[in-house]
Amino acid sequence: MNPWLTAPILLPLFGGITQIFMGYAPVNLRRTLGLITTVLLVCASAVLVMMADDGSYRAYAFGNWQPPFGIVLVLDRLAALMVLLTSVLALFCHIYSLGGADGENRQFHALFLFQLMGLNIAFLTGDLFNLFVAFEVLLIASYGLLLHGGGTVRTVPGLHYVVLNLIGSSIFLISVGMIYSVTGTLNMADLAVKIPRVSAEQLPLVKAGGMMLLVVFGLKAAILPLCFWLPRAYAAATAPVAALFAVMTKVGIYAILRVYTLIFGDTAGELANLGMDWIFPLALITLAMGVIGAIGAANLKTLIAWQVIISVGTLLAAISLGTEAGISAALFYLLHTTWVVGGLFLLADLVARQRGSASDGIVTAPRMHNRTLLSVLFLFGAVAAVGLPPLSGFFAKLLILMAAEPGARMAWLWSVVLIGGFLTLVAYSRAGSIVFWRNTEGHIERHGTLTRSVTFSTGALISAGVILVILAGPISRYTDATAAQLLDPEQYTEILETQMVGEGN
Amino acid sequence: MEIAFAFVIGALTTSGVYLLLRARTFPVVMGLTLLSYGVNLFLFSTGRLATGQQPIIGSTETYTDPLPQALVLTAIVIGFAMTAFVVVLSLRSLADHDDDHVDGRQAPPGEPVSENRGGQNQ
Numbered sequence: 111m112n113p114w115l116t117a118p119i120l121l122p123l124f125g126g127i128t129q130i131f132m133g134y135a136p137v138n139l140r141r142t143l144g145l146i147t148t149v150l151l152v153c154a155s156a157v158l159v160m161m162a163d164d165g166s167y168r169a170y171a172f173g174n175w176q177p178p179f180g181i182v183l184v185l186d187r188l189a190a191l192m193v194l195l196t197s198v199l200a201l202f203c204h205i206y207s208l209g210g211a212d213g214e215n216r217q218f219h220a221l222f223l224f225q226l227m228g229l230n231i232a233f234l235t236g237d238l239f240n241l242f243v244a245f246e247v248l249l250i251a252s253y254g255l256l257l258h259g260g261g262t263v264r265t266v267p268g269l270h271y272v273v274l275n276l277i278g279s280s281i282f283l284i285s286v287g288m289i290y291s292v293t294g295t296l297n298m299a300d301l302a303v304k305i306p307r308v309s310a311e312q313l314p315l316v317k318a319g320g321m322m323l324l325v326v327f328g329l330k331a332a333i334l335p336l337c338f339w340l341p342r343a344y345a346a347a348t349a350p351v352a353a354l355f356a357v358m359t360k361v362g363i364y365a366i367l368r369v370y371t372l373i374f375g376d377t378a379g380e381l382a383n384l385g386m387d388w389i390f391p392l393a394l395i396t397l398a399m400g401v402i403g404a405i406g407a408a409n410l411k412t413l414i415a416w417q418v419i420i421s422v423g424t425l426l427a428a429i430s431l432g433t434e435a436g437i438s439a440a441l442f443y444l445l446h447t448t449w450v451v452g453g454l455f456l457l458a459d460l461v462a463r464q465r466g467s468a469s470d471g472i473v474t475a476p477r478m479h480n481r482t483l484l485s486v487l488f489l490f491g492a493v494a495a496v497g498l499p500p501l502s503g504f505f506a507k508l509l510i511l512m513a514a515e516p517g518a519r520m521a522w523l524w525s526v527v528l529i530g531g532f533l534t535l536v537a538y539s540r541a542g543s544i545v546f547w548r549n550t551e552g553h554i555e556r557h558g559t560l561t562r563s564v565t566f567s568t569g570a571l572i573s574a575g576v577i578l579v580i581l582a583g584p585i586s587r588y589t590d591a592t593a594a595q596l597l598d599p600e601q602y603t604e605i606l607e608t609q610m611v612g613e614g615n
Numbered sequence: 616m617e618i619a620f621a622f623v624i625g626a627l628t629t630s631g632v633y634l635l636l637r638a639r640t641f642p643v644v645m646g647l648t649l650l651s652y653g654v655n656l657f658l659f660s661t662g663r664l665a666t667g668q669q670p671i672i673g674s675t676e677t678y679t680d681p682l683p684q685a686l687v688l689t690a691i692v693i694g695f696a697m698t699a700f701v702v703v704l705s706l707r708s709l710a711d712h713d714d715d716h717v718d719g720r721q722a723p724p725g726e727p728v729s730e731n732r733g734g735q736n737q
Contacts, residue, residue, distance in 0.1 A: 246697070268704060270717070272701050272704055273643060277650070279693070279694075280650050280654045283655075283690055286658075286686075287683075296682075
């Protein structure tokens with residue numbers, strides 16, 4: 111029992127509740143309190159990463175119920191990494207929103223914090239039904255955030271997003287019900303123990319449940335047949351929200367990684383590595399489609415939204431290799447892509463503010479006021495996102511390519527990733543040269559000025575591309591250890607023997 | 616009882632899916648509601664159907680599984696909130712576009728849809 115595991119959930123919960131009651135308080139007070147919550151969250155998640163780094167599992171059982179009967183939170187390296195990833199991204203998005211984006215809606219800070227709470231529950235929970243609840247919490251907050259700022263542009267993508275996710279929730283419930291009806295448990299550790307023992311006649315039911323779960327996680331992660339909602343929704347959202355949403359697809363990837371290494375992993379008997387044969391080709395097609403979308407994008411935000419889909423494809427291709435090196439490389443890429451893409455979303459908004467009616471469209475427009483700064487930031491972000499040396503994207507992709515073992519898969523992975531990378535480079539060069547170089551004479555009279563908060567947060571997220579390279583040694587050691595821990599699910603099941611408070615003395 | 620129960624779930628899900636595929640927001644919302652009814656009944660049956668039994672171990676010889684009931688309760692609460700949200704959103708879409716088509720205003724033949732500005736499919 112370790113009560114500290116609740117910190118990343120309770121902090122945004124209390125912060126969010128406070129914000130709800132302060133809708134009419136002075137804006138500076140609301141901002142300060144909101145920012146304090148996010149900063150505390152970063153500190154808490156850094157502590158959790160340090161705790162998890164010793165390689166043991168820590169559990170917290172709500173209500174002191176012995177697992178598998180109650181809901182447990184489980185901290186391991188992967189969960190700690192995801193919480194830290196989210197909270198760092200959230201901190202900079204939050205700082206950016208202080209530049210004015212939070213003023214369009216009184217409850218922006220509350221929704222933002224509740225979204226973080228949902229994300230952290232999803233990463234920390236050790237219970238399949240609780241994962242569903244976490245998805246709902248983060249989704250309902252994201253509905254609010256997506257429509258935040260209003261405007262008719264957002265209603266239709268918002269409606270599509272909401273309806274699709276409600277259908278996803280129904281499928282999630284059906285698959286959870288199917289798995290429960292056979293195994294009689296929804297605790298992930300207990301499922302890992304019970305799935306290999308399922309009798310042959312009930313096997314198809316669990317298999318169907320497992321595949322339906324894959325559909326749900328695929329919808330969250332935006333794999334190919336389920337990704338058409340993403341570009342419009344992300345391109346329509348306000349900048350800090352779109353940047354925070356860079357982590358939303360990663361929730362689906364986290365869930366796939368967790369469920370299909372722990373419950374349907376190598377030890378699952380008949381159901382070992384369920385669905386992994388499907389993911390590899392789908393991931394590569396997703397990547398290819400993302401590249402095609404990026405080339406055809408008509409504005410910067412859409413371009414970056416397609417970059418999200420490219421990164422989903424790359425990540426899942428690496429994960430479905432199923433090797434320790436593949437998962438480790440995927441985790442490194444995950445850190446890189448979430449932060450850099452978040453930064454690019456913020457940057458696209460800064461560009462749009464300075465170009466008047468041309469907004470972030472990839473068209474000729476009058477010269478921007480702060481063109482030098484913005485173009486350098488774009489250069490760094492694009493180089494990192496495309497995967498050119500010397501920034502983090504290059505190292506992440508190199509790790510992924512090196513993780514493939516010789517064979518047909520290696521041939522497919524190498525060719526799709528490398529050709530895709532080249533075409534993405536074309537897309538970014540085209541966008542950058544038109545937006546920053548092909549200018550007409552004169553300036554826009556009324557342009558948005560760069561305040562310190564927006565410049566700092568955009569720069570910080572994009573500089574992740576540099577920082578990840580400098581710290582590549584320690585980070586890849588951590589991701590290697592995470593991958594090893596994930597592929598050894600025996601230890602996870604030991605949380606079933608966690609000592610409850612007041613027992614054994 | 617099992618057969619009747621299965622048919623009810625099947626009918627609800629089928630009509631739900633059919634309505635979801637309609638092009639107007641009102642049938643879509645109805646479809647979502649029916650689908651969630653079907654799902655709730657399905658979840659309820661995962662603990663096996665039993666009548667007249669207590670969900671408490673030890674008080675009687677046989678007992679019924681209490682966990683699906685807790686799951687269904689959670690799913691109902693969440694589903695209710697989500698339905699309320701999607702109703703409000705559909706009304707907003709109707710007000711914004713003077714049309715309850717799920718893609719906003721339906722484009723007259725030969726003209727592009729105006730809200731497609733942020734989209735990629737042009």
